[in-house]
Amino acid sequence: MDTSAIRIENPYIAGLTLEVGFDNANPREAFEVQVRGDGTCVVHQFIEPEAAEGYAFHLHLALENAGREPVTVPLQIHWAEREYDFCYDYMYVGYDSGRDWKMLSTRSEKAITQLQLVLPRGRHLLCCHPKFDTGDYLAMLEQYGGAPGFKRVDVAKTPEGRPVACLRLGNPKGRKTVITTRAHGYETAGAYCLAGWLKYISKHATKRTSPLDALDLYVFPMVNPDAVAAGHCCTAPSGVNFGRELASRADEDSGAEGLTEFIHGLKPAFYVDMHNNTGPHLVDAFRSTDERILEAFAKKAPDRSRDQKAWAFQKVQFPEGYMLTECERRYGTLPLLTEFPWYTRLPGDMMAHGSQFLRALLPLLAEWRYV
Numbered sequence: 001m002d003t004s005a006i007r008i009e010n011p012y013i014a015g016l017t018l019e020v021g022f023d024n025a026n027p028r029e030a031f032e033v034q035v036r037g038d039g040t041c042v043v044h045q046f047i048e049p050e051a052a053e054g055y056a057f058h059l060h061l062a063l064e065n066a067g068r069e070p071v072t073v074p075l076q077i078h079w080a081e082r083e084y085d086f087c088y089d090y091m092y093v094g095y096d097s098g099r100d101w102k103m104l105s106t107r108s109e110k111a112i113t114q115l116q117l118v119l120p121r122g123r124h125l126l127c128c129h130p131k132f133d134t135g136d137y138l139a140m141l142e143q144y145g146g147a148p149g150f151k152r153v154d155v156a157k158t159p160e161g162r163p164v165a166c167l168r169l170g171n172p173k174g175r176k177t178v179i180t181t182r183a184h185g186y187e188t189a190g191a192y193c194l195a196g197w198l199k200y201i202s203k204h205a206t207k208r209t210s211p212l213d214a215l216d217l218y219v220f221p222m223v224n225p226d227a228v229a230a231g232h233c234c235t236a237p238s239g240v241n242f243g244r245e246l247a248s249r250a251d252e253d254s255g256a257e258g259l260t261e262f263i264h265g266l267k268p269a270f271y272v273d274m275h276n277n278t279g280p281h282l283v284d285a286f287r288s289t290d291e292r293i294l295e296a297f298a299k300k301a302p303d304r305s306r307d308q309k310a311w312a313f314q315k316v317q318f319p320e321g322y323m324l325t326e327c328e329r330r331y332g333t334l335p336l337l338t339e340f341p342w343y344t345r346l347p348g349d350m351m352a353h354g355s356q357f358l359r360a361l362l363p364l365l366a367e368w369r370y371v
């Protein structure tokens with residue numbers, strides 16, 4: 001058990017304990033959970049003070065049933081903002097500490113979700129999206145860091161001492177391609193996408209065939225681990241928003257500083273920044289400043305309709321402050337940004353999606369002649 005976990009007994013439901021405050025947990029503190037006389041667990045979502053207003057999409061608590069029989073737990077979740085009831089119409093239960101995930105249909109009214117959770121014996125998680133915490137990140141670096149064809153590269157240490165590291169693979173003489181996920185603490189979709197693709201590519205990583213023969217890949221599974229550990233939705237504990245301010249405020253966070261220096265050193269040809277979508281449940285967004293890559297990818301994009309998703313190919317101008325913008329201006333980097341929603345998807349679906357997405361995209365980059 002995580003030693004930072006705070007356990008809260010529910011005296012009205014025999015054997016039931018709630019846990020907050022552990023790595024990636026949200027809420028963080030005992031006072032954010034109250035137990036009412038009828039056994040209802042009232043949970044107050046925590047939102048970091050620096051987060052953009054109305055932006056509160058992370059929840060991750062554990063419930064343990066020490067009894068032999070399942071119990072029914074009444075829960076009342078108070079969200080930290082009032083704008084986004086429509087974003088809370090589904091949640092995930094991670095049975096056995098997250099080894100087996102199921103999606104729940106839920107409902108939020110005026111920023112409060114009431115639900116009854118049937119809880120078998122054991123320790124289980126309740127999350128907005130399937131969790132991917134710093135332990136999962138370190139395990140991923142461990143698994144692939146020493147695998148044939150891969151090299152782990154540590155580029156920075158965060159203010160709290162965590163590594164910002166990537167997995168390098170492909171042809172060292174190929175065109176430099178950066179893939180980042182988890183600028184924002186709650187957005188676990190990108191990590192599961194990479195988990196799926198890494199599983200696939202690890203079988204081929206030592207072969208010098210397309211697209212790995214043409215690309216020198218730097219894959220970052222979690223650029224902002226302090227935000228993830230702190231259970232933040234958006235910003236690092238330093239206050240820096242790794243999505244919007246990586247280029248403009250990197251000097252305020254050692255992780256951001258080392259990361260941006262490393263990327264500047266690469267002068268990448270391609271930069272793919274992977275995010276979650278939480279509002280539009282039915283849209284997989286693929287964005288670039290370059291219409292040609294949008295058109296080319298539209299012809300190759302895997303059909304996602306059985307995940308209840310349609311692709312949106314969006315020509316955008318990324319704002320100032322984004323590393324994508326900075327790299328495009330300085331090095332002519334082709335900037336790409338994805339936003340994939342969880343809704344209907346279980347971790348296996350997201351892994352399959354990520355693997356198919358990168359297997360469609362990377363061959364296009366390997367042949368790309370415009371940069």
Ligand SMILES: [Zn+2]
Pocket residue numbers: 183184187243275276
């Ligand atoms: Zn994001």
